[in-house]
Amino acid sequence: MSDDKGLTVKKNEDFSQWYTQVVQKAELADIRYNVKGFVVFRPWAVLIMNKMFQLLEQELEKKGHQPALFPALIPESNFKKEAEHVEGFLPEVFWVTEAGGEGEKIDERLALRPTSETAMYQMFALWIRSWRDLPFKIYQRCQVWRYEGKATRPFIRSREFYWIETHNAFATLEEAEKQVQEDMETTDNVIHKEYAIPFLFFQRPEHDKFAGAVHTYAADTLMPDGKVLQLPSTHLLGQNFSKSFEIKFVDKNGESKYVWQTCYGPAVSRIIAAVISMHGDNKGLVLPPTIAPIQVIIIPIITSKENTEIVLAKCKEILESLEKAGVSPKVDADAERTPGWKFNYWELKGVPLRIEIGPRDIRSGQVVIVRRDNGAKQFVKENEVVNRVKEALEGIQKSLSEKAYNFLNDHLYDSQDYDEVKKILADKGGLVRINWCGLEECAEEMKNETNGGVIRGTLLGKNEEAKGNCIRCGNTSTQVVYISKQY
Amino acid sequence: MSDDKGLTVKKNEDFSQWYTQVVQKAELADIRYNVKGFVVFRPWAVLIMNKMFQLLEQELEKKGHQPALFPALIPESNFKKEAEHVEGFLPEVFWVTEAGGEGEKIDERLALRPTSETAMYQMFALWIRSWRDLPFKIYQRCQVWRYEGKATRPFIRSREFYWIETHNAFATLEEAEKQVQEDMETTDNVIHKEYAIPFLFFQRPEHDKFAGAVHTYAADTLMPDGKVLQLPSTHLLGQNFSKSFEIKFVDKNGESKYVWQTCYGPAVSRIIAAVISMHGDNKGLVLPPTIAPIQVIIIPIITSKENTEIVLAKCKEILESLEKAGVSPKVDADAERTPGWKFNYWELKGVPLRIEIGPRDIRSGQVVIVRRDNGAKQFVKENEVVNRVKEALEGIQKSLSEKAYNFLNDHLYDSQDYDEVKKILADKGGLVRINWCGLEECAEEMKNETNGGVIRGTLLGKNEEAKGNCIRCGNTSTQVVYISKQY
Numbered sequence: 001m002s003d004d005k006g007l008t009v010k011k012n013e014d015f016s017q018w019y020t021q022v023v024q025k026a027e028l029a030d031i032r033y034n035v036k037g038f039v040v041f042r043p044w045a046v047l048i049m050n051k052m053f054q055l056l057e058q059e060l061e062k063k064g065h066q067p068a069l070f071p072a073l074i075p076e077s078n079f080k081k082e083a084e085h086v087e088g089f090l091p092e093v094f095w096v097t098e099a100g101g102e103g104e105k106i107d108e109r110l111a112l113r114p115t116s117e118t119a120m121y122q123m124f125a126l127w128i129r130s131w132r133d134l135p136f137k138i139y140q141r142c143q144v145w146r147y148e149g150k151a152t153r154p155f156i157r158s159r160e161f162y163w164i165e166t167h168n169a170f171a172t173l174e175e176a177e178k179q180v181q182e183d184m185e186t187t188d189n190v191i192h193k194e195y196a197i198p199f200l201f202f203q204r205p206e207h208d209k210f211a212g213a214v215h216t217y218a219a220d221t222l223m224p225d226g227k228v229l230q231l232p233s234t235h236l237l238g239q240n241f242s243k244s245f246e247i248k249f250v251d252k253n254g255e256s257k258y259v260w261q262t263c264y265g266p267a268v269s270r271i272i273a274a275v276i277s278m279h280g281d282n283k284g285l286v287l288p289p290t291i292a293p294i295q296v297i298i299i300p301i302i303t304s305k306e307n308t309e310i311v312l313a314k315c316k317e318i319l320e321s322l323e324k325a326g327v328s329p330k331v332d333a334d335a336e337r338t339p340g341w342k343f344n345y346w347e348l349k350g351v352p353l354r355i356e357i358g359p360r361d362i363r364s365g366q367v368v369i370v371r372r373d374n375g376a377k378q379f380v381k382e383n384e385v386v387n388r389v390k391e392a393l394e395g396i397q398k399s400l401s402e403k404a405y406n407f408l409n410d411h412l413y414d415s416q417d418y419d420e421v422k423k424i425l426a427d428k429g430g431l432v433r434i435n436w437c438g439l440e441e442c443a444e445e446m447k448n449e450t451n452g453g454v455i456r457g458t459l460l461g462k463n464e465e466a467k468g469n470c471i472r473c474g475n476t477s478t479q480v481v482y483i484s485k486q487y
Numbered sequence: 488m489s490d491d492k493g494l495t496v497k498k499n500e501d502f503s504q505w506y507t508q509v510v511q512k513a514e515l516a517d518i519r520y521n522v523k524g525f526v527v528f529r530p531w532a533v534l535i536m537n538k539m540f541q542l543l544e545q546e547l548e549k550k551g552h553q554p555a556l557f558p559a560l561i562p563e564s565n566f567k568k569e570a571e572h573v574e575g576f577l578p579e580v581f582w583v584t585e586a587g588g589e590g591e592k593i594d595e596r597l598a599l600r601p602t603s604e605t606a607m608y609q610m611f612a613l614w615i616r617s618w619r620d621l622p623f624k625i626y627q628r629c630q631v632w633r634y635e636g637k638a639t640r641p642f643i644r645s646r647e648f649y650w651i652e653t654h655n656a657f658a659t660l661e662e663a664e665k666q667v668q669e670d671m672e673t674t675d676n677v678i679h680k681e682y683a684i685p686f687l688f689f690q691r692p693e694h695d696k697f698a699g700a701v702h703t704y705a706a707d708t709l710m711p712d713g714k715v716l717q718l719p720s721t722h723l724l725g726q727n728f729s730k731s732f733e734i735k736f737v738d739k740n741g742e743s744k745y746v747w748q749t750c751y752g753p754a755v756s757r758i759i760a761a762v763i764s765m766h767g768d769n770k771g772l773v774l775p776p777t778i779a780p781i782q783v784i785i786i787p788i789i790t791s792k793e794n795t796e797i798v799l800a801k802c803k804e805i806l807e808s809l810e811k812a813g814v815s816p817k818v819d820a821d822a823e824r825t826p827g828w829k830f831n832y833w834e835l836k837g838v839p840l841r842i843e844i845g846p847r848d849i850r851s852g853q854v855v856i857v858r859r860d861n862g863a864k865q866f867v868k869e870n871e872v873v874n875r876v877k878e879a880l881e882g883i884q885k886s887l888s889e890k891a892y893n894f895l896n897d898h899l900y901d902s903q904d905y906d907e908v909k910k911i912l913a914d915k916g917g918l919v920r921i922n923w924c925g926l927e928e929c930a931e932e933m934k935n936e937t938n939g940g941v942i943r944g945t946l947l948g949k950n951e952e953a954k955g956n957c958i959r960c961g962n963t964s965t966q967v968v969y970i971s972k973q974y
Binding site: 090101103 | 519521522526527530554556557559585610
């Protein structure tokens with residue numbers, strides 16, 4: 001346990017400093033590791049990420065993806081097979097060039113995977129033979145490494161991060177397009193419904209696609225400071241890679257064809273940054289019950305040596321009844337700490353519910369339940385504890401989700417006035433709907449002139465029609481897009 | 488699904504070839520990845536390893552270990568802090584020396600972790616301050632890389648493998664020694680009781696310790712060809728690393744002291760080799776129910792279009808009743824394959840139980856249950872399916888465990904005659920109990936003269952007393968040890 005005191009910064013006064021403090025004081029990550037851009041993920045964060053991974057993996061397996069593990073090292077020659085891909089990723093690669101004590105040179109440089117297309121697809125070419133082998137849907141839970149120039153912020157951006165990448169092959173373009181839809185559904189089912197993080201799904205502009213993709217779609221959420229954080233993206237790869245890696249199948253008519261591919265990459269170690277940021281408050285983390293390693297912390301209020309045993313016994317009884325009901329509780333029986341210290345500690349850690357049990361409560365056959373998200377306190381009869389706890393957990397989940405959704409919704413703007421757009425992005429942040437000509441150069445200028453505003457793309461499934469001119473260059477606008485600052 | 492036929496080699500005639508075929512035909516690993524010593528782990532193996540990891544992680548968390556994730560890259564200067572450690576591991580390190588498109592040199596070489604002591608312990612020095620922070624018990628689930636010269640065999644030996652490493656710090660030597668005992672208990676609870684793999688626990692000879700350890704203890708199991716495979720080892724590190732990395736705590740009297748450390752490393756991707764080898768038979772894998780991704784495969788026997796629906800409905804009903812009872816079943820309803828093909832396929836994959844359901848069975852209110860391990864077939868009344876399935880799964884688990892245990896036991900020999908020892912190791916393999924002088928040179932000579940016989944160490948907890956002379960050099964023997972060939 002940490003002896004550090006609680007947060008000393010208010011979230012709405014200095015979000016950046018608040019974030020730094022939460023990460024450190026709730027013991028989520030340590031930035032003092034001595035390789036630039038690499039952080040250590042501490043137990044509480046790993047326990048949360050494990051829950052997040054589990055929910056994602058369950059959903060993916062339900063949808064027919066199978067887990068695999070590919071080597072972390074990719075030969076340079078593989079890496080260079082798809083022209084656009086290599087151009088996009090080459091600047092971000094860490095290279096293994098030596099091995100053994102003497103630093104003996106390796107024949108061919110080996111890339112530490114920044115993403116696994118070029119590790120996987122040569123194997124796809126060996127495994128996929130006939131229409132019977134399709135659809136072929138693989139996922140890998142792993143870490144990847146990217147030598148990025150931008151400053152490191154734990155979880156938000158670092159040179160090593162943890163994700164799932166799914167890689168899929170289909171007989172037809174239509175099926176591949178359907179997979180993109182399915183990935184969006186997965187994103188909604190898990191990231192929205194389970195992690196309580198709202199997002200908008202965009203089709204990225206041509207100039208901002210994944211290197212090697214035909215189209216890139218991505219979910220953006222809005223952070224409390226009005227900047228956008230990209231959550232999973234899903235890529236329609238078409239036949240770009242299947243042609244480079246010769247991934248062919250024989251269809252039912254005996255014809256040999258290239259497969260159509262997609263990939264999808266939810267970065268759990270990045271998404272947790274949204275969880276921390278969106279739900280947390282001035283006391284620390286607030287965890288959605290679905291991903292809280294401990295959902296209920298039970299704190300014995302011991303007032304004398306005589307009642308120690310009876311209070312601890314009651315705590316254990318409540319613990320067991322909650323466990324039986326599928327809830328994850330824990331009793332904090334540390335005799336060296338006061339109840340007050342424990343209240344603060346577990347609030348900082350974001351445990352959704354607290355139960356207090358003291359001798360007086362036992363005499364009146366009740367316990368005290370306190371919600372982490374709103375501080376609401378209620379006295380509950382012992383025999384109603386399980387039901388009330390379940391209700392409260394559902395209530396918290398719902399309320400966190402709504403709050404985050406409302407925040408996103410309250411920061412959606414509509415403007416055809418470039419000066420107004422600049423002002424919104426500078427003052428409040430958020431996403432502004434604008435008309436845009438579609439040209440990369442215009443987007444680049446806009447980024448400079450708005451001090452970092454980036455075109456997120458067109459909102460998926462909305463078919464928003466452009467009715468005016470590009471807000472910046474005045475040319476005919478081809479699309480209605482959203483602009484925002486980003487992480 | 489694979490269209491390859493079943494195994495063409497008998498396990499007891501050519502174990503090595505049998506192993507190669509099982510790994511390939513049950514689609515466990517693919518050795519065709521184009522970096523030497525690296526293999527691809529395919530879905531069925533990953534699903535099994537995930538179960539294995541889960542059981543280990545549960546046990547470790549129950550025993551107070553907390554998960555963490557440390558960077559995969561370790562600066563050369565860290566790596567060199569503990570003299571013996573660096574000497575032992577330096578020959579096995581892959582080095583990252585360049586990054587970015589231009590192959591820009593990195594200031595300091597970064598080691599791809601071959602093990603994580605030197606990544607973790609600098610952080611321990613920051614986190615551990617007082618007696619309050621002890622015991623400190625961390626575990627990491629990750630992969631490690633070792634540039635080894637020996638030939639690759641999937642799972643048994645490769646340059647990238649998946650494990651858990653626990654790293655622990657204590658206030659006293661006694662507590663550290665207790666942790667070693669606890670690690671043995673963990674090994675027994677998980678590897679023996681859950682994976683059904685028997686082993687002997689040895690204290691390794693001085694010359695065969697982990698680089699940087701005071702003592703090394705390791706579990707050895709016996710493979711079907713009479714060679715030993717090392718399973719987890721646990722190391723008493725003493726204060727070797729705490730002194731190199733300055734990991735100190737202030738005790739209750741205000742005195743500053745170095746911590747005592749241990750570490751423990753169950754390599755799941757290696758232990759699965761023992762699972763494949765010990766339990767498999769001439770039809771393929773045989774999985775212990777505790778780690779089978781699918782415990783029961785339900786196969787509809789459809790004889791006409793008319794009865795398709797009723798048979799599939801019954802399969803689904805049985806599936807659901809099993810799921811409700813906590814069993815993991817699957818219905819193989821693939822209309823393109825015959826029941827016979829499916830029987831072979833799922834036998835190859837090692838699914839412990841098969842249920843067959845046809846129209847005639849439905850009319851007589853029964854199903855057919857077939858055990859994978861012994862082929863035993865029984866007709867079971869529908870309302871008894873759940874109980875009989877549970878019984879059968881327990882029976883299989885017990886029987887696999889006993890069979891493996893008996894094999895190990897039947898291959899333990901006792902000899903004080905060096906020629907006899909040579910003959911046993913050459914003919915049948917197994918472990919031979921001998922007297923040994925304790926000198927490394929003598930062990931080296933023995934290894935040469937017995938064509939690979941290695942001293943495993945003294946059997947833990949037995950205090951076997953040496954009563955004669957070293958079987959090789961004739962000097963006074965200091966210890967009773969076991970010798971065997973090894974992987």
